[in-house]
Amino acid sequence: MSERKTRRQAALAPEAAGTAEAVDSYAKSSPQGAGDDKSNGNGQAILSSRSGVEFTPHENIFLFWPNIIGYSRIVLAIASLYYMPLHPRTCSILYSISCLLDALDGYAARYFQQSTRFGAVLDMVTDRCTTSCLLVFLSSAFPRWAIVFQGLISVDFASHYMHMYATLAMGGSDTSHKNVDKSRSWVLNLYYTNKVVLFVCCALNELFFIALYLLSFSSPLLSPQLLKPLGETRAAAIQTGAQVNSSVLRQLFTNPYSAGALEMARANKMDSTWPWIMAGVSAPIMALKQFLNVVQLVKASKWLAEGDVKSRREAGLPKKSRKNT
Template sequence: MHLLYVFLTNGSFVLFIFISFVCDGVDGWCARKFNQVSTFGAVLDMVTDRISTACLLVILSQVYRPGMVFLSLLALDIASHWLQMYSTFLLGKVSHKDVKDSTNWLFKAYYGNRMFMAYCCVACEVLYITLFLLVQNDSEKLMDVLKSSITEGSPISVLVGLSVFGWAIKQLVNVIQMKTAADICVLHDINRKGEAVIIPVPLPHQT
């Protein structure tokens, strides 16, 4: 892991991540523009997004203390999206972004407004990349780096500030998404068990 970190600090990592951002946006736009949207494409898009985020979080967990913060964020990201995708198929929906029937306004705003969702997603990844670039030594204290980067008054401070806001919204949406999707799965199981139960009907007494 240390060798990987040293290799990536030469800027290649940031370049590759930037290219992946551009390609992720372009392929989604092209799919909708030319009516090439598919279930496989939606699943593949989510899987590749989760993998790229996982790589960032695992690397950050190795160079920051406490590393468990980033591993917890990774667990939340995977769990919430897995449950959301699974609950989508249980409801017979085409896309996991179809949350029009949700009662949570933030959840609906996130998936209902592509620009808002794009800002939160990009802000989250930009924050992780910025934290990666701010690392000076192994075992940096996360809070110390955040405080110094925000208070120094440089352009990086503005970038971190804007990114933290979008990142916080995305984590909150992940929690809401995980809870909502888990409830759907539980209700699905309850309904299945209810349908399987045969209630005997007593026969009328003959006189």
């Protein structure tokens, strides 16, 4: 066995030597010398030439672990929206897991060294969309306060868009939106650089809206319709469910009303004590988060305005008008 292995190594020796000589010759032919050869840490040489081309393994950004976690968040968020009208417990669990995974994708990005701009944008877009969908439901659950929830959605989207655009336009495409200089805003610097502060603010902000969602099913104080008896006619309608004309749709999408009747009855009997406690504890942090959104919007607007002033000066604007002589 060892003799056969020795013969095989002897046969491959000239080929290996030829390859080594070719690599060595390629490296020496470079004006920068053999010292320009690099290693990727896996025993594979990466050759650099005058053209600057490096032979590195292909990476699929879309399959990075942080981005896969981001896709999972989207699936969970969509599932929570499906159960949102009639299944408060199921919806709250799915929505909460989706929000908690927001912290896990950042940890995965640092652990696997897979921080990407696509991942950062995916994370921010997912956060904005999920919160907005919940606020839209709260607008329908509490019509009197719909304008407040609409305002929160607008400020949230506007502040993050303005901040992201200002960072890219003024700081450069390689600058992260979390790199906020203290001289520009110390409170935003603390918010984005301190992971504990960032997690607490985001988590309790979502917790407040989840608490309001649960109170819409359990608190007669906020939802007076819970005090009204269901009635035999309405109960029969819920048990029967909405009729779907297409048999194909009836097979693909099961009727949520018949399945949700029992859940609705349980929700009406839900004790509102814990949702009220959750809302009371998280309300100050929610208010702080909205204040930070306003600060972020104002600071980003001023930063863009400073850039506009500088650009106009460099362009010589405003140009003095010449009077006709």
